[in-house]
Amino acid sequence: MSGSLWLKPPTTTTPLPAVPRPRREHPATRAAPPPAEGPADPSADPGPPPADEQPAADPMDELAERLDGFVAVAVHPDEIAAILESDGMTDDHIRLTYGRADSFALAEDLYARVERRHPEPAALRDGPWHSELAGCLLRGLVFALPGLAYVLAAPLLAGGGGRAGLPGGTIPLLAGAVTGWVWNQALSHRAYTWLGLGERAAAARALLVGAPAGALAGTAVALAVAAPGETPAAVFAAGQSLYLAAATVLLVMGRERALLCALSPLAGAFPAFRWDLPDVLRAGLLLASLAAAVACAAFVVGPGVRRGARGRGGPAPAASLPYGLFGLGSGLLVLHAGVGDTLVSGAGAVIALTLSMGPAEWLLYRFRGESLTRLRTLTTAREFRRAVTGTLVLCLGGYLTVLLALTLAATLVWPDAPWPTPPRIATLLLIGTVLWLGLLLQAFGAVLSAAGVCLLAAAAQTAVPAAGPLAAGGAAALLALLSCVLLVRPTVHRV
Incomplete structure (x- = not known):
């Protein structure tokens, strides 16, 4: 599962409106009424009363008229309160001017005064959260194709005794891969943040500095944990770390097709399923x-070398740390899903999870786009909560259906792979639920919650492997609860 699983947000934002306040005229500037000439005629029209005797205009009516366009499309009074507070309206000003206790009370009155008028929703493909299915499937494919490298390298890595019940060389490979996932997940977030600020050259520079550092870190960890006789596996882990760094650069910069072309030599692994290829050919294809x-x-990162590409006012490096922790937790969960009695028994699960990342990303975009559409068409908060909950259930169910289909297909295609048992399928679907809901929460900014739950589930499976289904089930239930609590709020979906 190479590259980043981080879902980048759109770069467009909706500016909050300025709330105009009525101007008060000074008493000295008021025009004095003209003096009466002659005796008043009792039968004449008395005309409008003097200005001082006219009823004062209700400031609430004036404010409602000025904010009509924004109040009419609000789904909940909290959205109006956010607009009022963003303009700097204090509670004291609201009490003195409008006679309401605070911004929430004022927002409720405005919400009740203005009729709901939602515009026709724009087509989903015109929104910032639209993504073509073909592009997402391509990303899922380039996530999974590197697995063919292990097929080509299997005879080259043979030898040496295993540890922890795993074949020889597995520990350095897993250690290098997890290190790369953690580092590159955090690096992807930092580069995506630069891209969101419009600083493409600064993003390239961040990748230029961070990608080689991640490759060195993965290599160092793999060499440190390698036992005697596992040198070939450590060398392969070094190449794996270098590839993860390069793939992160290409995926973040939107060069999926270039990465697919670079992976094309790995297609030589398909004949290796049936015939024994020479070691020289295997090594040549990998290199x-x-x-x-x-x-x-x-x-791709060439522009980052240019002088002045660092950018100004960029993101703090510490802001990317939670995304690295999420990469650690999700990566460990994927590894646990693929560890069975032998590596072959877990191959189908790993292939299915990596391939499913493409449909998972598309369904994440689909959920965000559908939620924005519901935000513009529904008139009450209750209707919005019901619609968003239904969309969440449909998208999650669609992802789990795809994951199950891919698992069964990978088991049929992979040579000598045993048929997965119902407990293993249930565990895999629970892990898929954790991954998808974690990515969803991450996309809405709740990355710390997602990372914490994934890390706890991964730690529980590492400490007590037999508790894997229970840990994955608990994590899935907790993330589902967090998603329902967070995503039913209309203000969360405003972009």
Whole structure:
């Protein structure tokens, strides 16, 4: 599962309106009524009363008229209160001017005065949260294709005794992969933040500095945990770390097709399922794919070398730490899903999870787009909560259906793979639920909650492997509860 699973937010924002306040005229500036000439005629029209005797205009009516366009499309009074507070209206000003206790009371009155008038929703493809299904499937494919490298390298890595009940060389490979996932997840967030600020050159510079550092970190960890006789696995882990760094650069910069071309030499693994290929050919295919990925990444980050590409007012490095922690938790969960009696028994699960990241990303975009549509068409908060909950259930159910189908298909295609048992399928679906809901919460800014739950579930499975289904089930239930509490609020969906 190479590259980043972080869902980048749109770069467009909706500016909050300025709330105009009525001007008060000074008594000295009021025009004096003209003096009466002659005796008053009792039969004549008395005319309008003097200005001082006219009823004062209700400031609430004036405010409602001025904010009519924004109040009419609000789904909940809290949205109006946010607009009022963003303009700097204090509670003292609201009490003196409008006679209401605070911004929430004023917002409730405005919400009751103005009729709901929601415009026709724009087409989903015109919104910032639209994404083509083909592009998401392509990303899922490039997430999964690197798995063919393990098929090509299997004979080269043979030898050496295993540890922890795993085949020889597995520990360095897993350690290097997890290190790369953590580092590159945080690096992806930092680069995506630069892109959101419109600083593409600064994003390239961040990748130029961070990607090689991540490759070195993954290599160092793999070498540190390698036991005697696992040197080939440690060397392969170094190449794996270098590829993860290059893939992160290409995925963040939107060069999925270039990465797919770089992975094309790995197609030589398909004949290896049935025939024994020469070791020289196996190594050559692996090196060709790695060299192509690194060359493409170096070309993409070229603008980052330019002077002044660092950008101004960029994100703090600490802001990317929670995304790295989420990468650690999700990566460990994927590894636990793929560990069975043998590596072959878990191959179908790992392939299914990596391939499912493409449909998962598309369903995340779909949920966000549908929620924004409901925000513009529904008139009450209750209707919005019901609609968003239904959309969440449909999207999650669709992802789990795709994951199950991919699991069964991968089991049929992979040679000698045992058929997954119902408990393993249930555990895999629970892990898929944790991953998808974690990505969803991450997309809405609740990354710390998602990372904490994933880390707890991964730690529980690591400490007590037999408790895997229970840990995954608890994490899935907790994330589902957090999602229902957070995502039914209309203000969360405003962009």
